[in-house]
Amino acid sequence: MFKRNRTPRPWSPGLLVLFLLTAVPLVAGLGYALLYSLGLVGLLREGFTLQHWGAVLGSMVFWKSLTFSIYLATASMALAIMLALQLVLRWRDTWQSGWLSYGIYLPLTFPAMVVAFLVFQWFTGAGWFARLAYHVGLLQDVDQFPAMVNDPWGLGILLAHAAMATPFFAIFFGQLYAAEGLANYAQLAASLGASERQVRRRILIPVLLRRASPTLILYFVFVLGSYEIPLLLGSQSPQMISVLAIRKLQRFNLQDIPQAYVICLVYAALVLVVTPMLLRRFRMKAHE
Amino acid sequence: MNKETGSIWGKPGQWLVGALLLFPFGYLILLSWGQNWHFPDILPAVWTTANWASLVGGDTGLGRSLVLSLGLSTGVALVATGLSFWVARAVAYSPHRERWLWLAYSPYLLAPVLLAACWQYFFLVINSSGRISGVFLAQLLIAFPFGVILFTSFWTPRVRAMEHLVYTLGGNSRQVWQRVVWPLARTPLLVGFFQTYLLSWFEYGLTSLIGVSKVQTLTVRVFQYVTEANSYLAGVASLLLVLPPVLLLWVNKRIIFR
Numbered sequence: 001m002f003k004r005n006r007t008p009r010p011w012s013p014g015l016l017v018l019f020l021l022t023a024v025p026l027v028a029g030l031g032y033a034l035l036y037s038l039g040l041v042g043l044l045r046e047g048f049t050l051q052h053w054g055a056v057l058g059s060m061v062f063w064k065s066l067t068f069s070i071y072l073a074t075a076s077m078a079l080a081i082m083l084a085l086q087l088v089l090r091w092r093d094t095w096q097s098g099w100l101s102y103g104i105y106l107p108l109t110f111p112a113m114v115v116a117f118l119v120f121q122w123f124t125g126a127g128w129f130a131r132l133a134y135h136v137g138l139l140q141d142v143d144q145f146p147a148m149v150n151d152p153w154g155l156g157i158l159l160a161h162a163a164m165a166t167p168f169f170a171i172f173f174g175q176l177y178a179a180e181g182l183a184n185y186a187q188l189a190a191s192l193g194a195s196e197r198q199v200r201r202r203i204l205i206p207v208l209l210r211r212a213s214p215t216l217i218l219y220f221v222f223v224l225g226s227y228e229i230p231l232l233l234g235s236q237s238p239q240m241i242s243v244l245a246i247r248k249l250q251r252f253n254l255q256d257i258p259q260a261y262v263i264c265l266v267y268a269a270l271v272l273v274v275t276p277m278l279l280r281r282f283r284m285k286a287h288e
Numbered sequence: 289m290n291k292e293t294g295s296i297w298g299k300p301g302q303w304l305v306g307a308l309l310l311f312p313f314g315y316l317i318l319l320s321w322g323q324n325w326h327f328p329d330i331l332p333a334v335w336t337t338a339n340w341a342s343l344v345g346g347d348t349g350l351g352r353s354l355v356l357s358l359g360l361s362t363g364v365a366l367v368a369t370g371l372s373f374w375v376a377r378a379v380a381y382s383p384h385r386e387r388w389l390w391l392a393y394s395p396y397l398l399a400p401v402l403l404a405a406c407w408q409y410f411f412l413v414i415n416s417s418g419r420i421s422g423v424f425l426a427q428l429l430i431a432f433p434f435g436v437i438l439f440t441s442f443w444t445p446r447v448r449a450m451e452h453l454v455y456t457l458g459g460n461s462r463q464v465w466q467r468v469v470w471p472l473a474r475t476p477l478l479v480g481f482f483q484t485y486l487l488s489w490f491e492y493g494l495t496s497l498i499g500v501s502k503v504q505t506l507t508v509r510v511f512q513y514v515t516e517a518n519s520y521l522a523g524v525a526s527l528l529l530v531l532p533p534v535l536l537l538w539v540n541k542r543i544i545f546r
Contacts, residue, residue, distance in 0.1 A: 017374075022395065025403075106537070113490075113529070226399070227401040
């Protein structure tokens with residue numbers, strides 16, 4: 001139990017458990033991946049080599065995949081943030097009262113796999129919305145429905161992620177709106193002659209985005225590394241980074257395994273270096 | 289600013305938002321009770337209980353997956369909640385709190401599925417790959433740091449001051465737990481249990497990789513049914529996946545909205 005006046009020392013048992021269950025698996029996993037990618041361990045060990053790193057970093061497939069992942073994370077986040085801001089700043093009364101104040105939490109009960117399945121069901125050529133369009137006379141054939149699933153632009157992935165993120169951000173922005181007392185600022189600005197548009201653009205949106213920035217960055221990283229949704233809704237090329245890495249890992253060609261580890265390591269380096277920098281920068285801004 | 293906060297839609301707006309929120313549930317219900325639902329039909333051509341009957345009979349394995357998912361998630365949530373609650377205290381009162389918290393965040397930054405790819409070898413070595421025990425351990429390695437992040441905010445200077453007060457008044461550590469920590473922690477522990485439960489319940493990438501598709505949780509089943517083009521069973525499995533979180537939300541409602 002908790003001992004009298006005990007302040008955990010730099011290495012208390014609790015911290016040791018955290019170290020063993022978090023740092024050790026992390027270092028072991030990334031260390032193994034590094035050694036495998038350098039040809040030092042694994043089925044294909046051939047002594048130190050940089051050929052797998054060269055193969056990945058010199059391949060357009062990898063860079064396309066990374067760009068595609070960043071594009072989808074940015075686009076789906078932008079769409080979700082815009083919709084959530086709209087919900088909070090314009091239509092708050094519509095969903096923050098009555099049963100909808102509980103109902104807005106319902107989309108959060110859907111796992112990514114089910115969201116992907118639903119988007120797949122609704123937006124394929126023979127999907128539910130294509131059927132609806134057929135019945136209202138907007139299309140005569142399955143092929144006329146715009147490709148939104150397994151398409152090269154990742155529209156289905158974008159839609160699925162935006163659908164998952166919008167209610168989450170709406171709830172989050174709504175709580176920030178109340179916690180920061182933004183209604184008072186808005187009222188003050190309005191009484192000083194600011195128009196509704198000015199209040200939204202100059203006060204409410206900047207404050208909400210600034211305060212929410214750490215969460216937005218973490219969510220961006222979550223979307224960047226997402227797996228289930230692009231696995232079900234993505235095309236063969238380009239693939240999101242997680243899908244590319246796992247497909248390389250599971251291929252019959254053993255030469256692809258070290259490349260899968262290189263992709264994991266590059267991604268790990270990217271998020272472990274860039275995310276703290278961004279968080280530090282935005283956290284400072286959030287508290288300005 | 290009333291106009292801005294927008295009752296511009298009034299009741300019709302509420303109905304529209306409500307319909308949007310409920311539509312996915314309705315669609316899954318239709319799928320789970322339907323058969324022969326082909327283009328361009330808006331509704332299934334045949335209504336049947338066969339999809340749901342496969343839960344208890346037949347060789348679909350859906351019932352087994354349900355029991356497995358329930359057991360796995362409950363186990364992971366219980367261990368992760370208990371362990372992380374204790375560890376979070378050490379983190380919260382540590383002089384290097386931020387560093388430890390950063391460590392707890394790392395599995396999420398790296399994407400669990402990519403971590404699973406790097407861990408595969410070690411699970412093979414300890415003979416846990418493709419086994420429930422392996423998936424349990426892998427999910428625990430993801431759920432535990434999440435619990436630590438969640439519970440660190442519970443251990444505030446106020447809680448610590450109250451602990452010290454009990455000691456000053458002659459109480460022992462058991463009384464600190466009974467009189468101070470437990471009454472304060474009951475609700476956060478419940479929330480933490482629900483959150484870690486859902487983390488395990490929703491998990492797919494890590495589970496399929498460490499379980500090498502032999503440990504067939506409900507999320508693994510949904511993917512399997514979708515790739516087999518069996519939308520009806522995928523609908524049943526999806527509803528089964530969604531129902532417990534809805535139930536937890538309903539139970540949790542008062543806690544969330546407090």
